[in-house]
Amino acid sequence: MATPHAPARRPRAFHALEHRDFRLLWSGQTVSLIGNTAFITALGWRTFTLAGSAKFGLVLVAESV
Numbered sequence: 001m002a003t004p005h006a007p008a009r010r011p012r013a014f015h016a017l018e019h020r021d022f023r024l025l026w027s028g029q030t031v032s033l034i035g036n037t038a039f040i041t042a043l044g045w046r047t048f049t050l051a052g053s054a055k056f057g058l059v060l061v062a063e064s065v
Contacts, residue, residue, distance in 0.1 A: 016022050044060045 017026065040060070047056045047060055048054060
C-alpha cells in the first residue's frame with residue numbers, strides 16, 4: 001500500500017520580507033538607490049542645459065558606470 005507523500009513545499013519569493021529588520025533595510029536601500037539614480041540623472045541634465053553640449057553629459061554617464 002502506497003503512503004501519501006506531503007506535497008513539495010515551494011519557496012516563497014518574498015519570505016524574507018516577513019522579518020521587520022530586513023524590511024527596513026530593504027526599503028531604505030531601495031529609497032537610497034532611487035535617490036542616487038535621480039541625482040545622477042538630474043546632474044547630467046543640468047550639465048547638458050548649462051554647457052549646451054552633450055559631451056559633458058557623456059562624461060558624467062561614463063563616470064557613473
